[in-house]
Amino acid sequence: MQFVVLLASLLGGDNVALAAGDHFSVYASTQSVADAVLQDAETAAKQISQELFGKDSQFELSRTIIYVRPGSDEDYGKSVLRSSKREANIVWLYTIDTLPEESTMRHELVHCALASRFRGKLPTFIHEGLAAKYDAGVRRRIQSQMVDKLARTKRWVALSELMKSEQFDLSDARQYATSMAFVQFLLSEGDQQKLFQFGVSGNTSRNWTSALADAYDIPSINNLEQRFHRWTRQHLIAARPNR
Numbered sequence: 165m166q167f168v169v170l171l172a173s174l175l176g177g178d179n180v181a182l183a184a185g186d187h188f189s190v191y192a193s194t195q196s197v198a199d200a201v202l203q204d205a206e207t208a209a210k211q212i213s214q215e216l217f218g219k220d221s222q223f224e225l226s227r228t229i230i231y232v233r234p235g236s237d238e239d240y241g242k243s244v245l246r247s248s249k250r251e252a253n254i255v256w257l258y259t260i261d262t263l264p265e266e267s268t269m270r271h272e273l274v275h276c277a278l279a280s281r282f283r284g285k286l287p288t289f290i291h292e293g294l295a296a297k298y299d300a301g302v303r304r305r306i307q308s309q310m311v312d313k314l315a316r317t318k319r320w321v322a323l324s325e326l327m328k329s330e331q332f333d334l335s336d337a338r339q340y341a342t343s344m345a346f347v348q349f350l351l352s353e354g355d356q357q358k359l360f361q362f363g364v365s366g367n368t369s370r371n372w373t374s375a376l377a378d379a380y381d382i383p384s385i386n387n388l389e390q391r392f393h394r395w396t397r398q399h400l401i402a403a404r405p406n407r
């Protein structure tokens with residue numbers, strides 16, 4: 165009983181409603197919100213999984229628990245992900261009443277899908293770089309402006325630092341924007357499969373130089389950095405009109 169009261173207050177109401185589906189358990193303060201989020205999550209997760217792993221890939225998602233607290237003045241999501249030690253993904257969604265396609269849920273579901281498959285072996289920059297593609301609304305606009313600014317000023321985060329980072333600082337937009345651009349660059353050099361191979365190999369061996377040579381035939385981190393900067397100048401500035 166105590167737990168239910170505590171959970172209800174965390175969800176911003178007096179009650180706890182649960183909607184459970186094949187892959188998700190959604191807790192919210194009203195049944196209609198829980199049902200709606202469950203339906204949206206099941207559909208979005210299948211679509212995201214196909215986009216990440218290919219149309220013919222088997223859909224797999226570890227049990228994912230979503231707590232929804234609507235009515236916050238900020239659209240914000242946070243995930244505690246499946247790993248070698250944890251069986252389930254847990255997602256908190258603090259959300260304003262946005263359209264489902266504008267909510268941060270899709271961003272968080274990318275993390276859940278990647279964690280279900282790679283169990284903590286994929287580095288943070290690949291997680292965030294791929295999840296950023298699913299950002300919408302205000303978050304998308306802020307990201308795009310930052311990418312544009314960094315491409316012009318060349319003030320990207322150093323890739324050697326970025327690849328090592330395990331936890332990003334939520335207030336550091338440069339880390340997110342650099343990840344987004346870097347993943348886009350890597351996807352211009354090879355397919356998704358190669359990106360995952362590179363990420364898992366570098367992250368588990370901690371030897372990014374050899375992972376880079378194996379996956380992309382790029383001889384050094386310095387060389388990678390030069391190519392990345394050149395690519396961003398060609399593709400991320402030219403593609404946008406001057407402001």
Ligand SMILES: [Zn+2]
Binds near residue numbers: 291292295
């Ligand atoms: Zn994220």
